[in-house]
Structure formats: C-alpha cells, structure tokens
Amino acid sequence: MLGHQDHGKSTLIGRLLYETKSVTAERIREAREMSEKLGLEMEYCFLLDAFQEEREGGYTLDTTRAQLRHGNTIFELVDVPGHKEFIKNMLSGASNASAAILVASMKPGEGLQDETRLHVSMARLLGIKRVIVAVNKVDLAGFNEKKFNVFAEELREFLKAAGYDEEPLFIPVSAKLGDNVSRKSGNTPWYGGPTLLEELAKIAAEDKGLDKMHLRLPVQDVYGGVLVGRVEAGVLRKGDEVLFTPSGRKAKVTRIIEFGKELGEARAGNNAGFEVATDTTGLLDNVCSHVDNPPRLTSKIKAKAFCIAGHSISKGEALLFKCRNGETRTRVTQITHKKDCRLFDEADSPEKIVEYELGEMNLENEDALVLERFEDFPQFGRFVLLKGNAVAGVGTVEETY
C-alpha cells in the first residue's frame, strides 16, 4: 500500500478489514472508542495495529501488516509509512509484495507529491510488477468523472516515468465511505471496472510458476551429511544429477528427507533436506542446480542501486556486497547515471549518489557469486550494499559479465 501521508492508506486497509469482517467485534468497538476519545468520527485506520504515538499523531511510524480474508484467499496488506524519512521501513515491508496498491488522493490540494514518486520508484526497484491505483477521496471531488480522468492521466504519465510501462488500473474509491472498495458504488456510474477487492482477488489467483523454472537451491547448511536449503525455483527429485556452484562438484541425489520420512521430490518453496553421493565438505552456500542448467557465476555486474538515507555511495568506493548466494567485498568502478526518486532529476556520470537517489553503476566483486539478471531470477538478482553493519544501498542486477 503506497502513497503519501494523509492520502488514506491506513484508512483504506481499515475499510477493507471492516468490510471483509476480518477483525473482531472487540477490535471494532475499541477503534470506535479510541476515535471518540480523540474527538473523531469512526477512524477505520484504528482497526490496524498501531503504536500509541501513531494513533495520536495520525501517521504511520513503522510498517503495519493486516490480514484479510476474501473467499478462500488471504491477503496480507502492508501499510508503509508515508513520510520520506521512513523509507527503510517501507523497503522492509514491501520487499516481498506481489502487487502494489498506490493510494492517491483526489482531494483538492493533495494531488501528487514527492513521497508518492519515491514510493513508486521503490516498488519498481523491488520488482513489484503490478500496480493498482486507488484514486481515493473521490467523494471530496464530487464523484466527478472528468476530474477523475484528468487525475488518472497525470498518474499514468507519472507511473510511466517511474518505469511502469503497462497500463495500470485506476479505481475511483472513497476509503472513508466505502465506494468501490468491496462494493460497486452507485456514486460512480461512469466507472465500469472491478472493485479494489475484485482486482486483488484476480491478482492473487495468478500463478507465479516457480516450479516451472530451472532448479536453484542454495545450500543453507549441512547437518552431518544432510544438506538443507530452500528450493528457490524448480523441483529437486531423487536420482537427479546435480551441480554445486561455485565448487563445480557434481553428484547424484540419493535421498530427499523430512523429519521422520523420505520424499520423492522437493518443490519451489520447500525447505529440502537431501543427501548426495559425494563428500559434502565445502558445499555450504553453494547453489545446487541441475547439471544441464547451471547458474551464472560472476564477479562483474551492471546494477541499479538505491541509496538509503544517511549514506552515500561513491565511485571507487569499497563496500560489502550481500546477496542470496553469500557476501563479498565489492568496488564501485563506475556510476553511469543517477536519478532522484522524489524529484525525478537526472544526471550522467556522477561521482556519487546520496539519499533518495537511484544510481546505475558497475560493480566489481572480489569473489565470484551466483548472480542472475533480476528480470530472470529475482531471488538471485538482488543485493544489499553494507557499510559496516548498516545497509547503505539496495539494488538489482541488470547485466552480468
């Protein structure tokens, strides 16, 4: 759930919780009492878990998660802080999302703001492919079709500039009153599309197809000859000939086990335990694949990296590079381009990037690691850049050399 503070993200989640009956009566009563105590009308955002200072201050300090059920589907909605200084929390909260709901207010004077740009740029960087735009507070714009279309056009341009090329869906909603959230609104007869909940259900039904990809299984640990690790993609079967990268060792899978039983296969998402017909020393942190579809082992990459507040990333600088396959020292050999994610200002060949800036850069890692293009294999195409123990940047692999 993205968007600027006050544009109604928390209220929209609260409204969804309320309409899908995903919260208890006790919680609703508490929210009502809390609203009255603060001299407000029913605030649906109080149905979300919150810190005391968040409720009293009317803003979101840290990521909040809310679960709602609709039919057989469970959605986890993540409310991210609207303030720009809380971008770190937003990145944490949104980094596993499969779709983003951008909440943008039609209330006169609120419109598009820097934080919205920042949020959308981050969603793009995180690899969230789908965006639904909830054009909120349509009631305060008189449910006016023309105003809605004008605003949608502005948002369309803006999403394109942030890297979202596909036509997004724009839904006129009022989180406060409930229009087009779970029920079609009589106030917007000119809108023929789905409600927000219908669109969410449609996206949830799409198959990610991880099972159909090539096998990628990073060896997380070794317990007395048993290798363990989560199958990130593909399927591991008993009898498969597998390859471990970077060690280059090949072996046959002799057993796939779980506590108390043997299995025939382990699929994407499973935490596999397995044995191979070879010595397991030195296989920790290797990536297991099938022999005929090895992963890419590389130390030189072209990447995009976003700089976290309070840090900078400079040309020539040495940092710690951490990805799914492990960590290594890295050097920024070149920064070819940068873009400010709030203002969309751009510059070529800068010396460094600072907070809110996204840089295109070349990195040279000390050790070769399994790295893939983010577009092909997201799990192996993303990384963080550390200075000491602090995350200074987050990035994605564009090209490997």
Place this chain on the structure above:
Amino acid sequence: MIAQDLDKLEEESVYVLREAKKRFKKLCCLWSMGKDSTVTVALSRKAFFGKVPYPLVYINNGIDFQQTYDYRDKMVKDWGLELIEERSIIKDDDISGVSCCGANKTEALMRVLDEHGFDGVIVSIRRDEHGIRSKERVFSPRDQEFRWNYKDQPAEMWGEYTSKFDGSSHVRIHPLLHWNEIDAWRYVQREKIPVNPLYFAKNGKRYRSLGCTKCTVAVDSDADSVDKIIEELKTTQVEERSGRAQDKEKEHVMQRLRALGYM
C-alpha cells in the same frame, strides 16, 4: 480469525530457524510451556530432523500452575529437551505488567544470557497477538539494556535476515511472527503436539493465553479439546490476551514492556 496455509507457515518458520542456527554463535529458545513456544519446539524438531540443537530457557517465577510444571517434566523427557531454568524473583505484591512481568522476568533473562553467552534468542511471539508485536521484525536486535528501539529498526529486505547489528546485546528471532492464534492450534492438531492441559475447558472456563497464576484469568468456554478450541476461535469476537492483566491494566503497557525488553 483467519486460518492460513499451514504448509506455507511451516516452511517459513523452518527457514527462519535454520537461518538462525547458521548465523548465531550460541542460540537458545524461550519456552513458557504455552502453545506457541511449544509449536516452536515442534518446528525445531522438524527443522533439525528430530533433535532440538539449542537449549530451551524457562523463566520460572515459582507461581506458575502445577499443571504447567508437570507438563514441562513430561515434555523434557519425551522429546529429549535440554532445559535451562532461571528463577525470577517477585519482589513485592505488585503484579502489574511493568514491574512483575517486565522487571522480574527481563532481569532473569538478562542473567541467563549473560551466564551462557547467548547471542540469539528464539521467541515465539506472533504479529496478531498484540498491536505492538505487529511491528516486529523476524530478526530483531536488543540493545545493551535489552531495549527494543522500535523507532529505528533495521531494514529487513526480501527475507534476507541480518544477524549483525551495531551495539546490540542479543538478537531476538521470531519464527512464528507470521502465524495467527488459530494456526498454532491447527498445527497442534495436525502434528498431534501435546499441549498444556490448562488450555482445555473445565467447568465452563479455560485459559486462552497462559501467564502465571497471578496475572492470568480464565475465559468462559466449553472447549475441552483441540478440535473444539479451533471451532471456538473461528467465530470468536474476543481478543486472545483479554485474560492477561498486563495488557489491559494500563493502555499501551505492552508497548512499554516490549521497549524495555519483555518477550
């Protein structure tokens, strides 16, 4: 209450536990004998093929229920668990959340961590339990005084858990963070995990959340089996910790408790 896919929950928890085992030098797991921490112990058996590879820490205030003590002894024997017990001392009659659960239990925990040099502590909190817990990270550092700095939490990107933090005394690992109360019970049912008998109704009352004898109140219920508890939770309109004094006595006591180091 929303029931989630148990297979997915189990996978995520097993991943977190294995990641913790890999990343910390010395791990322990808090075990209160309640259903949640017992589910974590059961998940640990799954993750490590039958043998829980870290000791369980139980903070005993001496006023837990007799059934809890009996249950502890049976489980330790049946599952071959290594148990570290630390006595927390109740200094006065004040059983308010902050001084009793907070100061006494937190102090006892500090002694255990100090004595054994644990750098990672597995704690079975769930996001749905309490508003404040919903903001937690899976790997969550505590400072030298065991405080939780919820205003400046580390970034936790793409499920890549970081175990090193500047100035932290230890890191809390939360393998059940994404579970709901009903999921814990459905898992107990599916995996046939023995639970503390206090959860089952007797004479129209049962404990839904277990603390010690002083701050835990039984709720009205006829659910005298795991199946009935699950049925009850499907339709309940009451929050889980409504029987826990510490949560209700003062608004946001839990926020203060957690910031001060409570589990």
